Amino acid sequence: MPHKKVNWIELFYDLIYVAAIATATHTLLHVEDQTIPVEYMVKFILIFIPIWWAWVGQTLFVNRYGEDTNRDRIWMSVQMVFVILMTASLSVDFDTYYLPFLIGYLGVRLVVSIQYISAIQREVAERKMVAKFLGYGFLIGALISLGSLLFDSWIKYFVLYLGISVDIVVPLIGRKHIKKVPINTPHLLERFGLLTIILFGEFIVSIVSIIEVEKNQWNSIGILLLTFTLVMAMWWQYFDTLEKKVNKEYKTSGQLIVYGHLIIFMSMSVIASVIQLGFLYDIGKDVWVAIAFASTLIYVGGTSLVFHKYRYKTNRLKLKHYLLLVSVNIGLFISSLLLPVDKIIVLIQLACFFVFYAYITTKNK
Template identity: 50%
Template sequence: MEDKKVTWIELFYDLLFVAAVSTTTNVLLHVQKGSIPQEYFIKFVLMLIPIWWAWTGQTMFINRFGKDFLHQRIFIILQMLFVLVMTSSLSIDFDQYYLSFLIGYIGIRALTAIQYLVVQNNEDGDRKKVAIFLGTCFWIGIGISLFSISFNSWIRYAVLYIGIIVDMIVPILGRKYLAKFPANTSHLIERFASLTLILFGESVVSTLFVLHPQKGDWNSILFSITSFILIISMWWQYFDNVDKKVNKSVQRVGQSVIYGHLFILLSLSMIAASIKLIFLHQIHYLFILIFVFSSVFVYFISTTIIFHQYRYEQHRLKIYHLGLFLGILGAFFISNLVIVVPNIIIMLELTLFFIIYAKLTTA
């Protein structure tokens, strides 16, 4: 497999999407009567999935066909303009900005589909078949999502997501084509890892900005230190696995990495929001307990499943590892249900869990 390195323009592209994710995460900070209204959580998911899929679509094009040519740079720069339009439309009043959000999303996806059709002219064999298949079939989902503009009620969201689901199913249905021209595993993992790294950094910066401990306020200082150790432990576990335990020479379609990172993205955003809400004491104990432990559970399961088949065989986790980690997480959750503990104790428990998770999976 050819060596493919992440380019600077790809990293710049990532920064714009991380800004979009960060803006979307802020929706989870709107608390009413001690909990996050269901409506806001749905809006968070509705906004985040198109952002993730738009980024993923262009990333996978570059993974298979990307060259640092002038015309491909121009395509990426044009996409950045649509990313800015989409990001500026992210708001808790999502309904009012739906049109501009849709324009941003459709613009990104259409440019990606066009790139497949352009590049197929210079390809042959399996590479040409993959480019034609994706460049043609992606227009089905794009067309369905664009048709949502015809509706004003909740139906437009249903139509938008039918289009996105069709778009996401296309690579799965075309697996027989993609298997003959597998993803560049090294570049694939590096791209998703780079996005995750920036998200970790964004979590640290945004969390410490909210906490902002005052001089002599030792509770805030302790909470800040605990939050930082928690995030560092998550970072350590993720990137030590990517760097040392993953066999990047494995040739696969890469769909477990692609779709699994949606749940990593969702859970990271939810964990970041949880830290802020726990510190601000604006939320009911039972709600935040369920919310934060659910977020950690999703993150743990996602990272475990994604990298399992890519890990060197001698480094693959055993079933007893899964039982141990779930047992620790379950024990903390149940004990906190039985005995109400201060918020800082919840943070310390989660930090301890991730330290153990990092230690046992990277040793």
């Protein structure tokens, strides 16, 4: 399969999502009575999923049908306007910004649907059938979400996310047909890698935020070294696997990459929030420790889910590796709860865990 190059407008498109991801991540920075209310955790999920799916929709269209023509660039430019509107409307106060958010999100999804329907005219055989299935399937999901305007109170949100859920499930329903038009694996992995870089940017924001307010210079240096070690270990584990350990010629529907990265991205956002929560907010230690190690374990699960199938067989982690990682995570979690250790020690444990994870994944042959 020839390598489809990421074009410049795709990179520009990604930058539009920087603010959207930041807004979703900052939703978790609401502490009341030394804990994060469940309400804000739910809102984090409800904000993050439409962002991820809006980005995925255009990325997958470009991957399968994009030709980097003037037509494609114009459609992507139109979509950027809707992405900006959607991003500007993201808020924990859903009611106030509901209409502009709905217009922005539906604009993004309708553009993708129109692109697929337009592709029907120029494609043949399986490619034509898949374009038709996805184009009209996504259109149905968008129309269901549009129907939320007919309702008030919680019902409109139910209808909105019912449409989003239908949208997300459409490719899964048609998987047996979609896999006949496999993704361009190198391009898709590169695109997700680029968005992962944006998520790593949230870690840098967290680190800088702490250093800016930390009065003790030695504490600042220590926190900087620990958090940056954690980030670099995550980066090393992810991108060493992406660049050296996966078979980019593997032809699939790409759904493991797409849906697995939702887990990766959400857990990364939570871990980035954990860094700030531990040192800038009055959050209970037990709550903070639980969120930190739970999100870390979810990240391990997400990266394992995405990359295991695509790894060369000689590079695949074995069951003993996964059991060891889970055991170490749980052990550090329990020790952090039971022992009288401060947050710096917990941060050291988190950094060491990610270094250990990077070591196992990069050295495994």
